[in-house]
Amino acid sequence: MxxxxxxxxxxxxxxxxxxxxxxxxxxxxxxxxxxxxxxxxxxxxxxxxxxxxxxxxxxxxxxxxxxxxxxxxxxxxxxxxxxxxxxxxxxxxxxxxxxxxxxxxxxxxxxxxxxxxxxxxxxxxxxxxxxxxxxxxxxxxxxxxxxxxxxxxxxxxxxxxxxxxxxxxxxxxxxxxxxxxxxxxxxxxxxxxxxxxxxxxxxxxxxxxxxxxxxxxxxxxxxxxxxxxxxxxxxxxxxxxxxxxxxxxxxxxxxxxxxxxxxxxxxxxxxxxxxxxxxxxxxxxxxxxxxxxxxxxxxxxxxxxxxxxxxxxxxxxGGNSAIASPSVPQAHERGENAKQDTYTAREEQIKLEEERLKAFEERVQQELLMKRKELLERENELRQIEQRLEKEHLSQ
Ligand SMILES: Nc1nc2c(ncn2[C@@H]2O[C@H](COP(=O)(O)OP(=O)(O)O)[C@@H](O)[C@H]2O)c(=O)[nH]1
Ligand SMILES: [Mg+2]
Structure with a gap:
């Protein structure tokens, strides 16, 4: 095989x-x-x-x-x-x-x-x-x-x-x-x-x-x-x-x-x-x-x-056809007054999308801040090590 x-x-x-x-x-x-x-x-x-x-x-x-x-x-x-x-x-x-x-x-x-x-x-x-x-x-x-x-x-x-x-x-x-x-x-x-x-x-x-x-x-x-x-x-x-x-x-x-x-x-x-x-x-x-x-x-x-x-x-x-389709509003399936619904749904969608992206950006910002903090801490550690080494060097 x-x-x-x-x-x-x-x-x-x-x-x-x-x-x-x-x-x-x-x-x-x-x-x-x-x-x-x-x-x-x-x-x-x-x-x-x-x-x-x-x-x-x-x-x-x-x-x-x-x-x-x-x-x-x-x-x-x-x-x-x-x-x-x-x-x-x-x-x-x-x-x-x-x-x-x-x-x-x-x-x-x-x-x-x-x-x-x-x-x-x-x-x-x-x-x-x-x-x-x-x-x-x-x-x-x-x-x-x-x-x-x-x-x-x-x-x-x-x-x-x-x-x-x-x-x-x-x-x-x-x-x-x-x-x-x-x-x-x-x-x-x-x-x-x-x-x-x-x-x-x-x-x-x-x-x-x-x-x-x-x-x-x-x-x-x-x-x-x-x-x-x-x-x-x-x-x-x-x-x-x-x-x-x-x-x-x-x-x-x-x-x-x-x-x-x-x-x-x-x-x-x-x-x-x-x-x-x-x-x-x-x-x-x-x-x-x-x-x-x-x-x-x-x-x-x-x-x-x-x-x-x-x-x-x-x-x-198994097979592409069997993939469950995501739930997207199916406004077009409804009758005449569906148009208004579509607009509202669209607006709603855009709003949600904006909110989602905003939340995501906030998360990225937060991560960036964390990384910066980490970097600062590392720099501090490094400085301390350097100082210690210098001291040791001097005392010898
Ligand atoms: N009998 C047997 N022991 C295994 C096998 N693979 C790993 N082990 C042993 O199981 C223990 C745990 O394995 P490890 O790879 O450290 O597991 P982990 O904690 O999931 O990362 C070790 O003693 C391995 O030697 C295997 O295929 N057969
Ligand atoms: Mg392991």
Missing amino acids: SSIIEASSALRKRKNLKRGINFTLMVVGQSGSGRSTFINSLCGQQVVDTSTTVMLHTDTSTEIEVQLREETVELEDEEGVKIQLNIIDTPGFGDSLDNSSCFELISDYIRHQYDEILLEESRVRRNPRFKDGRVHCCIYLITPTGHGLREMDVEYMKQLGPLVNIIPVISKADSLTQEELKLNKKMIMEDIDRYGLPIYNFPFDEQDANDDDYETNTYLRSLLPFSIIGSNDVFDIGDGTIIRGRQYPWGILDVEDADISDFVILRNTLLISHLSDLKEFTHEILYERYRTEALSGDTPNYSKKNSNHTNGRNAHH
């Missing part, structure tokens, strides 16, 4: 070559789910530190805060195609009893990136150094419990799925037997169907897709949720062959062995075959929907909306 992926990826690679590729990946999962290990395995290098020990929280009254940490890695494949990979790690995710604030932080971040584009698009003079920070894919790591999805997993996908391409992945797949893994995948897909969770399920245009794409995407769909094994260690297994693996008493397990995990397929999908698709879907579908809703002044409350109009995994991301 892997030949299919390689064949269509070769085509896409050439397409990408001309542009120079920037890709932003977010990795979400509870502490210990293997986020850091996955990031390092994906990049083939130590990008983030991994903790083999669990953090101890002595003060149970304090809420554990989720953080977003960004790392940028430049990867290059055999053909010399460079990918600027921005990875957002989410330490602290899901560690509190109430995780709503962590969902909020992530969703705010993603929306903020959309807002930035929105603002940039509306500028008369574009900023040539503007950086598109939109998150193109979110890997959601599911801990291998053997019991399908947990409530938190369902909530996360329900709330964030409309904003970002979520690919669900069972981590630490080596802790399940092949039978258990199969069953677990099935249970997770059943949950995703039952709750209508809008994950990224490799959509394609029924009319446009060529046979290759059709076959590849159908195959990738059948693998969902992917299962992976990660490792921070490499081993020389003789005759100079180096593998990334996990050492167990009975032997070394190769994380790139396609028979035991989908890691290689996932890596190919993200970095080669579906990199452009994920970016396009983010821009053409997810951002476009966000934009329409933002400009129509309809503050989206996805968690509520979704429970109504998503049924089945094709509900959101």
Whole structure:
């Protein structure tokens, strides 16, 4: 099956070559789910530190805060195609009893990136150094419990799925037997169907897709949720062959062995075959929907909306036709005296849009102020260090 992926990826690679590729990946999962290990395995290098020990929280009254940490890695494949990979790690995710604030932080971040584009698009003079920070894919790591999805997993996908391409992945797949893994995948897909969770399920245009794409995407769909094994260690297994693996008493397990995990397929999908698709879907579908809703002044409350109009995994991301249309006033459908309504609706829209932009600008201003303050503090620190050094120097 892997030949299919390689064949269509070769085509896409050439397409990408001309542009120079920037890709932003977010990795979400509870502490210990293997986020850091996955990031390092994906990049083939130590990008983030991994903790083999669990953090101890002595003060149970304090809420554990989720953080977003960004790392940028430049990867290059055999053909010399460079990918600027921005990875957002989410330490602290899901560690509190109430995780709503962590969902909020992530969703705010993603929306903020959309807002930035929105603002940039509306500028008369574009900023040539503007950086598109939109998150193109979110890997959601599911801990291998053997019991399908947990409530938190369902909530996360329900709330964030409309904003970002979520690919669900069972981590630490080596802790399940092949039978258990199969069953677990099935249970997770059943949950995703039952709750209508809008994950990224490799959509394609029924009319446009060529046979290759059709076959590849159908195959990738059948693998969902992917299962992976990660490792921070490499081993020389003789005759100079180096593998990334996990050492167990009975032997070394190769994380790139396609028979035991989908890691290689996932890596190919993200970095080669579906990199452009994920970016396009983010821009053409997810951002476009966000934009329409933002400009129509309809503050989206996805968690509520979704429970109504998503049924089945094709509900959101499967095929363009099935995308839920944003609620734009449909005044033209009403009779004669609809004109006045239209004007009022328009005025209302413009007003809301103005308010939204104003709020956004205020937020940017606020950030600017914060950054300035930080800068001042840093300068002060620096001055103090300089003074101390000078004193030390003099006293010698
Ligand atoms: N068995 C197994 N353990 C793993 C795997 N990936 C990571 N781990 C281990 O799980 C622990 C937590 O991993 P880490 O990447 O630090 O998780 P994070 O807290 O989500 O960043 C470490 O001891 C890792 O070595 C895996 O695929 N299989
Ligand atoms: Mg970590």
